Amino acid sequence: MNPVSETQSQHDSAKDAFFMNIEDAYLTALKQNPVVENGRTRPQYCYYDGPLTDIVLHNFIQVPADNFSEFFSHNHLPIPELIAISHEGVVHFNEMPADIIDEIHQQRTQYKVVDYIHADSFFADPLLALNVAKQRNRIYCGHPTIDGLQICYYRGELPEHGIENLLHLELDQAIEFFVDTAYRLPTKIELPDELEDELKTSIRSGFETIVNEVKQQRRTLISQLLAQAKQVTPKFHDGEPLKIMLPSSRLTTVMQYCSRAVAKAFEKRGYQVWFYMEDGEMETNNLIKFYRNYIEFNPHVIFYVNQLNNLALNDKVTHISWWQDSMPQITEHKALRWRGNDYVFSISPVLDRHLALTGAKNIVRQHFAVDDEIFNTDGDIERQNKVVFVGSSYLNSVDLSRPEQREIVEIFIDKIDNGEIVTEAMAGEIAVRFGLPPAFVFWNLLHYAIRDYSVKWLCESTAMPVEIYGRYWEQDPDVAAHFNGELKHGTQVADVYRSARYALVSHPFEINSQRLAEAAACGCIPLVYDCRDVAEKPHWDDACLFFKTRWELLEILKTQVRPALSPTVIAERFTYTAAVDNFIKHSNIGELSQAKQSRISMFVGR
Known part of the structure; x- marks a missing residue:
């Protein structure tokens, strides 16, 4: 271990330390020495091996020396860089052995949430x-x-x-x-x-x-x-707008941001809006708290993404659901209790069919939307000649150690690389032949084949830099070298799109995806898997570049062609303001607003 003088540790930026003496740790923790980390300043952490105490300093923590590596491998605390040892009344700081720090970092990379x-x-x-x-x-x-x-x-x-x-x-x-x-x-x-x-x-x-x-x-x-x-029936009060409640959960990724953006768009239209979610990281989505708040707020309209939740609603309360994913509530095809005041919106014909099999009527199309305050071409980020992909691998949704799954994926890849479009019906026939559930073959194996293999092909290109973001890509040896970690949805994703010339968008049956809208809104040219034969219009032929095979994708990157129109024309169709206008148009919200105004006029006229 290399010695570090006490004088140096006091005057330079402090480093987190593990103390062999509790009193030394406490006296140092009291000083709240500043540590600069990622541009931010925080107090120096002082760990010690010794008895537990009632000292409440946040930066004073007991760590058993005989369990040091195990302790730090299972938390996110700063790893101490120094070991502090007292000798004849003087504290000597020594560097923590590099192999110990490396071991902890290695363990942390393998420490998944589950x-x-x-x-x-x-x-x-x-x-x-x-x-x-x-x-x-x-x-x-x-x-x-x-x-x-x-x-x-x-x-x-x-x-x-x-x-x-x-x-x-x-x-x-x-x-x-x-x-x-x-x-x-x-x-x-x-x-x-x-x-x-x-x-x-x-x-x-x-x-x-x-x-x-x-x-x-x-x-x-x-x-x-x-x-x-x-x-509880909704009340109409003079001078007050209609009330709209949008429940969500922090245990969702895109859905909570979508609900929040819808709430903001309704608010801009003059409605009284409550976006409801857990208060912090220690709460659960508690039904008692929810229904107490619901009763007190007494909304005229309740809005959900990917959920029908109308059992506790008064018949006069409007329920709007916007379906974006194949949730079990609709894919099990069990009859659901749809009321006259339930209005149903869906992003695609595939979800339409699932919804119809639950008894839903009058399903209205509403594609994905993007928050144009986040996803736009503003800012001073220099656009580089590179291609990016933002999204998770489907590797964890399949088991390629099973020969039947591996063979089905190979069948799909052969068809895709020959320019064929694999439909849901074709996937179903293959599923029957191999004795696997059709839904699994379509939603897992086919999606894996199209998304993961298009990303693999992307990584073969030497024409320009390739950056991959999302989850699980580090597990794929063909992609790992280009993997740049996971992004938080919102500004981080937008900044990546604003920095790139091209963005990969690959989906088995959908052109108008969230990924397409977000990339296009940031001025990033979408490289789209060409499923126009089965995808619903619009296809944005003049604003995207399409590929069906590995060769076509690599050729686009090699020639670096560009579409006739700027991709930003796509984004104009996918704003949350436009989505909210669609919800109002195809529900009874407009009628409720008129009825409210009529009641107020009658009251004033008396």
Whole structure:
């Protein structure tokens, strides 16, 4: 280990350190030495090996030395670069061995959300709860990439701390608290090792009883709120616009941004809008909280993306659903309870057919939309002569170790590279031949063949740089060298499109996709898999470049041709303002507005 002088560590930018002495760690943590990281300043983290304490400094954390690498491999805390050792009253800082840091970084790259080891927990020891809460561990919430902040409930006493995920809860208050809160329930109980096994069993059994009682009381309360919501009729008040509620969830990717953008567009049209979602990373989508808010807001219209949720609605409440994905609610083809006030919008004929088989009537087309305040050609990013793809691999949706799946993919690739279009009917025939579910063959294997192989072909090009963004591409050796990680939807995606000349858009049966609209809005030329034979119009023939085969794609990149029209002409059709106008036109919102005005006029005329 290379020594670092104490004087240097005090005057240069501080580095996070692991202290062998607790007092040294505490005194250093008190100083709140600044660390500059990614352009931002934060306090220096001071880790130590020693007893737990009630010191509430966020940057003062106990880490067992014998579990050092394991500890840091399963969280997102800054990895200490220094080891602090006291000798004769002087603290000496030494560099952390590089192999230890490299090992932790390697483990973190393999630590996926679905593998997270932490859980929302109830701690019998408040000191342990405090130390764990400071770590701000992430937990799996049922989504492959969206996680949550670990909640640490504790009994006993602690000083005032201001740590948001550290919540005091005595067991005799647990039922009342959990029935009324939207915070997630703990799924783990942390008990001191020194407790007798019999006592541990008793405590766990008692807590299980509490959780079961909470769930029962929640079910009862939800039933009462459902009945109450059913009786609530929308009110018309003088001077107040129609109320529109748009529920969503943070455990969605594109859907929550879509709902938020629709809400903003309705608001611009003068409606009173409430975009409803969980408050932060510790809440679940709690039905009690939702229905209480719904009853209080009492909307005239409720709007969902990819969901029919009308069971608690009064008959006078309008329900609008905009279907963008093949959700189980419609692909199972079970009859759904569609009311006269339910208005249905869909992005494609494929979803139309699923919806019709559930009993939906009068399905209206509404393609994807983009937020033109984010996806546009504004800004000073220099456009480079490169091609990009933004989206996830389907590799995790298939199992190529199974010979029948591998053979079907090979059949699809042969057809695609011969310029054939594989229809849903053709995929169904192949599925029957191999004894696999038609839906799996169409939605998983065919989508994998078209998307993943077009990305592979893209990566073969030497004509210009290729950048791939999304999930799971690091698992594909043909793509990994061009993989640049995952982007947060919104500005990050738009900036990538604004920086590139071309963007790949590959879909088995759809031209008018979200990816097409976003790339085009940013002035990026779409390289589109040519499914015009089966895709719904418009096809934007003069604003896109089309390919059916590997050779055609590589030839476009080699010759670097451009379409006759700027791709931005496509974006004019795909704004959220236009989408909201379509929702208003093909629902009863306009009639409700007129009825409201008529009632007000009658009242004033008296």
